[in-house]
Amino acid sequence: MRSTCQILRLKHSPAVTTKKNVAALRRESYTVDFIKKQIEEFNIGKRHLANMMGEDPETFTQEDIDRAITYLFPSGLFEKRARPIMKHPEEIFPKQRAIQWGEDGRPFHFLFYTGKQSYYSLMHEAYGKVLHVEERQDQLRAKGLFSEKPKTKDPIGSRWLIKEELEEMLVEKLSDQDYAQFIRLLERLSALPCDAAEEEFVGRFRRTVTVQSKKHLIEPLQYDEQGMAFSTGRGKRKTANAEAVVHGHGSGKIEINGVDYLLYFPVTQDREQLMFPFHFLDRLGKHDVTCTVSGGGRSSQAGAIRLAVARALCSFITEDEVEWMRQAGLLTTDPRVRERKKPGQEGARRKFTWKKR
Amino acid sequence: MLKGMTRLVSRVHKLDPGRFLHSGTQAPQCLVAHLDNQVPTESPRAISRTLENDPAKHGEQHVGQHYNISIQELKTVFPHGLPPRFVMQVKTFNEACLMVRKPALELLHYLKNTNFAHPAVRYVLYGEKGTGKTLSLCHIIHFCAKQDWLILHIPDAHLWVKNCRDLLQSTYNKQRFDQPLEASVWLKNFKTANERFLSQIKVQDKYVWNKRESTEKGSPLAEVVEQGIMRVRNATDAVGIVLKELKRQSSLGIFRLLVAVDGVNALWGRTTLKREDKSLIAPEELALIYNLRKMVKNDWQGGAIVLTVSQTGSLFKPRKAYLPQELLGKEGFDTLDPFIPILVSNYNPKEFEACIQYYLENSWLQHEKEEGKKELLFLSNRNPGLLERLCAYL
Numbered sequence: 104m105r106s107t108c109q110i111l112r113l114k115h116s117p118a119v120t121t122k123k124n125v126a127a128l129r130r131e132s133y134t135v136d137f138i139k140k141q142i143e144e145f146n147i148g149k150r151h152l153a154n155m156m157g158e159d160p161e162t163f164t165q166e167d168i169d170r171a172i173t174y175l176f177p178s179g180l181f182e183k184r185a186r187p188i189m190k191h192p193e194e195i196f197p198k199q200r201a202i203q204w205g206e207d208g209r210p211f212h213f214l215f216y217t218g219k220q221s222y223y224s225l226m227h228e229a230y231g232k233v234l235h236v237e238e239r240q241d242q243l244r245a246k247g248l249f250s251e252k253p254k255t256k257d258p259i260g261s262r263w264l265i266k267e268e269l270e271e272m273l274v275e276k277l278s279d280q281d282y283a284q285f286i287r288l289l290e291r292l293s294a295l296p297c298d299a300a301e302e303e304f305v306g307r308f309r310r311t312v313t314v315q316s317k318k319h320l321i322e323p324l325q326y327d328e329q330g331m332a333f334s335t336g337r338g339k340r341k342t343a344n345a346e347a348v349v350h351g352h353g354s355g356k357i358e359i360n361g362v363d364y365l366l367y368f369p370v371t372q373d374r375e376q377l378m379f380p381f382h383f384l385d386r387l388g389k390h391d392v393t394c395t396v397s398g399g400g401r402s403s404q405a406g407a408i409r410l411a412v413a414r415a416l417c418s419f420i421t422e423d424e425v426e427w428m429r430q431a432g433l434l435t436t437d438p439r440v441r442e443r444k445k446p447g448q449e450g451a452r453r454k455f456t457w458k459k460r
Numbered sequence: 461m462l463k464g465m466t467r468l469v470s471r472v473h474k475l476d477p478g479r480f481l482h483s484g485t486q487a488p489q490c491l492v493a494h495l496d497n498q499v500p501t502e503s504p505r506a507i508s509r510t511l512e513n514d515p516a517k518h519g520e521q522h523v524g525q526h527y528n529i530s531i532q533e534l535k536t537v538f539p540h541g542l543p544p545r546f547v548m549q550v551k552t553f554n555e556a557c558l559m560v561r562k563p564a565l566e567l568l569h570y571l572k573n574t575n576f577a578h579p580a581v582r583y584v585l586y587g588e589k590g591t592g593k594t595l596s597l598c599h600i601i602h603f604c605a606k607q608d609w610l611i612l613h614i615p616d617a618h619l620w621v622k623n624c625r626d627l628l629q630s631t632y633n634k635q636r637f638d639q640p641l642e643a644s645v646w647l648k649n650f651k652t653a654n655e656r657f658l659s660q661i662k663v664q665d666k667y668v669w670n671k672r673e674s675t676e677k678g679s680p681l682a683e684v685v686e687q688g689i690m691r692v693r694n695a696t697d698a699v700g701i702v703l704k705e706l707k708r709q710s711s712l713g714i715f716r717l718l719v720a721v722d723g724v725n726a727l728w729g730r731t732t733l734k735r736e737d738k739s740l741i742a743p744e745e746l747a748l749i750y751n752l753r754k755m756v757k758n759d760w761q762g763g764a765i766v767l768t769v770s771q772t773g774s775l776f777k778p779r780k781a782y783l784p785q786e787l788l789g790k791e792g793f794d795t796l797d798p799f800i801p802i803l804v805s806n807y808n809p810k811e812f813e814a815c816i817q818y819y820l821e822n823s824w825l826q827h828e829k830e831e832g833k834k835e836l837l838f839l840s841n842r843n844p845g846l847l848e849r850l851c852a853y854l
Binding site for chain 1: 588779780831834835837838839840841843846850
């Protein structure tokens with residue numbers, strides 16, 4: 104427990120100096136021994152934590168650690184990065200470069216004096232592979248065994264590394280032109296017929312991209328006693344919660360908390376919000392809705408019902424239409440909530456009147 | 461849809477709004493007779509107009525259709541009493557067209573079959589906000605005016621219980637209060653509406669206004685009205701006298717009396733008027749309201765009483781209240797009991813179509829599109845008042 108506290112405390116202690124020193128703004132360099140000690144302490148702390156939670160220390164993964172920390176130190180902070188974390192020191196302390204030269208002052212790497220040694224060595228390696236593949240192709244063509252294989256690459260599903268990720272990998276600053284050059288070279292390499300080793304090399308620089316809409320589960324239609332199809336959906340907006348039941352084959356009637364929508368929302372703007380999902384899918388007079396809503400004000404209740412209705416309608420329509428609705432913003436919960444008032448200010452953003460004297 | 465638009469364009473060119481003003485029923489003949497003849501073939505498009513301008517002849521087949529009232533008739537029959545938005549619409553379109561609807565037809569049927577020997581029957585039009593109660597009342601009044609009844613029309617009883625600048629202590633009865641302005645305005649409009657009757661009806665009592673002026677027994681009612689209009693201080697008493705005389709004499713059978721009050725729930729609600737010592741005044745203490753209450757009781761024969769309850773101008777009533785029980789309160793309900801309630805509801809699909817057609821014909825709606833109609837249907841939920849407001853913005 105003490106070591107975990109230590110880790111956390113060490114993580115949170117900034118380099119505070121009483122005098123404003125330019126030297127303090129320089130990035131703190133951690134020695135290799137320091138990092139090693141941190142790793143040891145982390146492992147010991149992990150075992151302690153596993154003991155505390157009553158789990159097996161041998162099979163205690165990072166997800167278990169995260170769960171345990173959120174349980175032991177519950178935090179209501181909105182910023183996820185400000186909450187207490189316990190991760191491997193590799194992820195916490197920024198990667199630093201070991202000393203690049205020996206005792207005699209002679210650098211280890213042959214490209215040290217280019218300034219960006221890892222970048223140029225990577226380019227060198229990649230270009231070497233390109234030349235190798237082309238040489239192999241020439242050999243095959245000379246032997247006559249060359250066959251034009253069409254290159255199958257999955258267009259969606261993976262993307263190249265972005266510049267920040269590459270910088271992080273190489274622990275070196277890059278310029279935009281360097282990055283563009285590198286990507287061009289990799290594209291060229293991937294366009295040629297490569298074998299497994301080269302594919303693996305290229306794969307190191309690609310990341311997968313998840314398709315957004317596939318995350319959303321579409322519930323199947325339910326059928327009530329008369330055999331009519333209906334579907335439910337829930338929606339939230341600010342502090343309003345709504346639950347809507349959409350029936351197929353209706354006449355465009357909407358009932359909210361037992362009251363007709365014309366009486367519940369006398370303002371046209373709210374009724375337009377209700378109309379949006381139906382109008383978008385061109386199904387204005389075709390469905391009946393019964394819904395309950397509580398909390399919030401007039402506008403947030405309208406927004407909550409709109410979201411609930413859109414989610415319920417997903418069961419009635421095709422996949423493409425669901426994707427269009429998602430792109431129109433009908434299926435996303437609006438994350439805006441009321442910002443808290445801060446001390447020293449009159450409101451969330453408004454400051455007190457500034458008086459010159 | 462394009463062919464629909466081209467047809468509309470040609471129709472709009474044929475329509476000349478000025479013609480309605482002068483030739484009344486004849487102008488739309490070329491066009492509307494065309495429409496009427498084409499009844500069987502034009503079934504998908506609702507017919508929005510009818511040539512039948514006499515409310516007495518309106519029947520089931522005219523439901524959903526608009527009939528025209530000429531501007532002169534409008535001035536004589538409705539000096540006051542039309543809702544302000546309708547007046548604006550009349551001015552814009554240069555014609556006054558009312559839609560024939562089921563509740564009004566029902567009432568007309570009852571009125572046609574009234575037995576004038578029995579005490580006056582009370583009919584109460586009720587419904588949610590914007591469903592057309594006031595305009596149905598105006599339809600009834602137009603019918604009665606055509607049938608030569610005497611119309612006693614109070615356009616909005618709520619105006620008499622709020623926002624009164626000058627309250628005088630009544631000369632007749634010290635406990636009550638006078639409202640000279642409202643009374644004189646009403647007397648002026650009453651005179652315009654019922655000119656021909658005022659000279660026929662004779663007063664049956666002597667009324668002394670002050671030391672110098674008095675009205676002798678047997679003089680025409682017009683004198684009382686004139687007195688009220690000229691001497692604003694006595695206007696409220698003049699109104700009281702008019703009401704009393706009319707009630708007494710309608711039982712004799714000389715004329716038939718229609719008492720039409722819009723917003724009758726004001727008579728039994730609360731007022732926002734205060735005395736000089738800031739204490740609230742109850743409705744009974746206002747002379748106008750007191751006399752009107754006597755009018756609305758069914759202890760006289762020879763006419764009918766048509767009332768409307770509305771939440772729109774009412775004081776201290778929740779927005780969603782529309783039933784007579786809620787709006788009249790216990791006292792009012794007991795006083796008005798027994799009455800015939802008539803519900804006025806939103807348009808049915810046919811009436812909605814007809815209303816849209818009417819707006820299109822008057823070029824109030826520019827383009828006819830199916831999606832637009834569906835949107836309007838959804839947003840207004842077929843409520844006439846809301847539809848009118850929405851179309852005003854489009």
